[in-house]
Each structure stands twice: as structure tokens, then as C-alpha cells.
Amino acid sequence: MAYALLALAIFAEIIAAISTRFSEGFSKPLPTAIAIIGVVTAYYLLSLVLNRGIPIGVAYAIWAALGVASVAIIGAVFLNDKLTLIQWFGILLVILGVLSLELGGNFEKV
Template sequence: MPYVFLGLAIVAEVLGTSLLKTTDGFTRLWPTMACLVAYAGAFFALALAIQQGLKVGVGYAVWSGLGTTLIVVIGALFLGESITVPKAVGVALVIAGVVVLNLGGAH
């Protein structure tokens, strides 16, 4: 069950981050509200995952690592951002770090 909550936390965080551009610097009310609600949902779901037994370090690493990776992909596919070699290497290092953390007996 903690991984279900972790998955929900990742989806909510990616949604909130994807909405950031539409807030226009938090000057547009409804996009700002949607963004903040998504972030609140992300933290709530992450807290539930940790309450259900997920280790904080593992939960946060997976949440932030997958969130970062998904945002880079969404940026490239839908927001007109380029994927450069340094950006791809950075994302690969983030993913590698999450994998090493999980394989290293962090849970």
C-alpha cells in the first residue's frame, strides 16, 4: 500500500509542476490554486506512504527522482523544451542514484 500512495504522490507532484507555467508567476488565480492543491496532495500522499512503512529516504528519493524524470519528459514533449546531452546525463544520474539507494538496502 505505501507504493500506491507513493505513486499518487508522484502523479500529483508532476501535475503541480506541469501547472507552474500556467500560473504566470502565481498571478493567475485558478491555475495557481490547481498547482497548490496538486502540491498539497503530493505531500499528503507522500506522508501517507511514509506512515504506511516506506522509509523516508527511499520514499523521497523515488518521489523526487521519478518526478524529475517525468517533468523532463513532459517538458520535452509538451512544453517545447529541448533534451540536451547534459540534461539526459543528469536525469540518468538521478535515476542511477535512486536505483543504488534502493539496492543498497535503504529499505
């Protein structure tokens, strides 16, 4: 259940970030409202995730990293943002970092 809430928190963060792009400096009411509601929702859901026992270092890293990587990919694929090869490599590193955080919990703690 905690990871489903984390996925929803990431989704809310992505919606908020994309809405910010369309708000034109918060001059358009609808995208601005969606951005604000999305950020508040994302943090609320993240608080529920933490309340269900996922450590903050893991939950926040997954939330932030997958949000950033997803927004960058959505921007490149759907919003005509340009990404260099090095930036694509950086996105891969972010994803690998999140995987190592999650999978690393199965090994002996230092």
C-alpha cells in the first residue's frame, strides 16, 4: 500500500510540474490551480508514505528522482524539449540510483 501511495505522490508531482509549464508564470488560473493542488497532494501523499514505514531517505529519493526523470522524459517526448546524450545518460543514472537505493535494502546495513 505504501508504494502505491508513493506512485500516486510521484504522479501528482509530475502533473504539478507539467502544469507549471503551462501556467505561463502563474498568469493562467487553471494550470496554476492544478500545479498548486498537485504539489499539495504530492506532499500529503508523501507524508502518508512516511507514516506507513518507508524511510524518508528512500521515499524522498524515489519520489524526487522518478519525478525529475519522468518530467524530463515527458518534456522531451511530448513538449519538444531537447535533451542531449549526456542528459539522457543522467536520467539513466537517476533511475539506476533509485534502483540501488531500493534494492540495496536487501543487503547488510552499514
